[in-house]
Amino acid sequence: MALQLTKPFVAALSAQIPVAVSVTLAPGLLGGLFGGAQHDLDLETPSREVDLEQHKHEDCDHGIVYAVPKKKVSYGQKRKRFLADTKALKPLTNLNRCPACGHVKRMHTLCMHCFYELRSFFAKKTRDAESLVDKKQPPTLPAHDEAFIYKNKIDRPHYDKLKDTASYVLKYPRSQVYKKKDKSRD
Amino acid sequence: MVKYINRIVGKDAIRLNKMMTSFIEHESIVTTRKHAKRVVERFDQIVNTAKRQGVTPDAYRVYQKTLNDLPNSVKKIQEILLPRYQSRNGGYARMLRLEPRLGDNAPQAVVEMVDGNKEYKFWMAARVVARLRQQGLPVDSKTKAQVQQVTQGSPERADKFEEAVKEMTERFYPVPEKIQGSGPLPKKAGSGGKGYKHCPPPKML
Numbered sequence: 169m170a171l172q173l174t175k176p177f178v179a180a181l182s183a184q185i186p187v188a189v190s191v192t193l194a195p196g197l198l199g200g201l202f203g204g205a206q207h208d209l210d211l212e213t214p215s216r217e218v219d220l221e222q223h224k225h226e227d228c229d230h231g232i233v234y235a236v237p238k239k240k241v242s243y244g245q246k247r248k249r250f251l252a253d254t255k256a257l258k259p260l261t262n263l264n265r266c267p268a269c270g271h272v273k274r275m276h277t278l279c280m281h282c283f284y285e286l287r288s289f290f291a292k293k294t295r296d297a298e299s300l301v302d303k304k305q306p307p308t309l310p311a312h313d314e315a316f317i318y319k320n321k322i323d324r325p326h327y328d329k330l331k332d333t334a335s336y337v338l339k340y341p342r343s344q345v346y347k348k349k350d351k352s353r354d
Numbered sequence: 355m356v357k358y359i360n361r362i363v364g365k366d367a368i369r370l371n372k373m374m375t376s377f378i379e380h381e382s383i384v385t386t387r388k389h390a391k392r393v394v395e396r397f398d399q400i401v402n403t404a405k406r407q408g409v410t411p412d413a414y415r416v417y418q419k420t421l422n423d424l425p426n427s428v429k430k431i432q433e434i435l436l437p438r439y440q441s442r443n444g445g446y447a448r449m450l451r452l453e454p455r456l457g458d459n460a461p462q463a464v465v466e467m468v469d470g471n472k473e474y475k476f477w478m479a480a481r482v483v484a485r486l487r488q489q490g491l492p493v494d495s496k497t498k499a500q501v502q503q504v505t506q507g508s509p510e511r512a513d514k515f516e517e518a519v520k521e522m523t524e525r526f527y528p529v530p531e532k533i534q535g536s537g538p539l540p541k542k543a544g545s546g547g548k549g550y551k552h553c554p555p556p557k558m559l
């Protein structure tokens with residue numbers, strides 16, 4: 169598409185013939201060049217005249233010539249670039265064993281599984297402590313008041329999906345466990 | 355040109371104030387490591403200010419700049435934190451590293467108050483000791499060091515630790531036979547008796 173349009177320009181330049189080519193500088197031109205829709209070009213509407221003879225010696229190519237790769241990148245070069253050594257996943261060597269649960273964990277960090285267990289343990293402790301303290305009960309409202317105040321609280325069908333957090337919240341996968349070697353096999 | 359080094363201003367200051375407030379409320383928070391470090395530093399500053407100046411107008415000016423939810427947080431500092439940290443000269447909070455965050459892989463950390471009610475280091479040590487006792491194994495040197503760190507040689511803390519060990523046994527290791535994947539810890543040559551210093555090769559298991 170682009171080549172077809174450039175041909176008359178190139179011919180005019182090489183032949184050194186002063187030709188005034190009228191080019192529509194409407195948005196339709198670029199769209200026709202790159203979008204692949206030639207029939208969108210409206211060449212009949214009056215437009216700004218571009219004299220190529222005037223612009224010949226300037227650094228102006230009218231957006232016709234663009235920088236492009238000189239050669240096709242070969243299959244091997246491409247694969248080399250994609251699968252470079254630096255892009256490969258590196259093996260984790262900073263691993264040790266969680267002293268509480270015996271699974272693999274990173275060194276100098278808490279085991280995430282045990283961390284979450286402890287966190288839920290703390291949460292339960294706080295809940296138990298709070299339940300012991302007598303709380304002020306909110307005053308009971310008459311039925312029509314309650315209906316008015318809480319009228320926006322409606323259980324919609326998609327709320328059930330949202331309540332099922334296990335279906336969409338990311339979770340840490342459980343790490344591997346060290347197992348004792350079966351000595352009878354050796 | 356950098357005008358001030360290590361001065362926390364603008365949105366960073368606002369974020370830190372919010373984190374400090376929830377840290378004082380909940381006693382432990384999970385953030386990224388850079389934020390965690392800032393929280394640890396700021397907490398030391400606040401507790402030291404409270405120790406020196408209490409609730410004088412000067413101190414209150416500091417609280418206003420560094421905390422939200424003022425009446426409640428100042429009340430907690432005065433009533434709970436000051437008596438707790440009377441015998442310490444710093445290091446009131448501690449940061450422990452966690453796995454990178456799911457989603458953006460940011461390095462995470464948990465900040466906890468030393469002697470607080472959500473002290474992960476303390477309860478983790480209690481859990482390990484509980485497991486070793488249930489299995490009838492000796493407490494290794496690394497766990498011993500950790501217990502020493504969390505109890506600080508004081509008999510009150512030691513009693514509290516024993517209670518924590520009991521609680522951990524009830525919750526996580528009620529039946530010794532059902533403890534999974536935690537046999538005697540394999541020893542590696544040259545690890546100085548620290549059983550789980552390095553990831554042991556499969557032949558040692």
Ligand SMILES: [Zn+2]
Pocket residue numbers: 266267268269270271279280281282
């Ligand atoms: Zn663990």
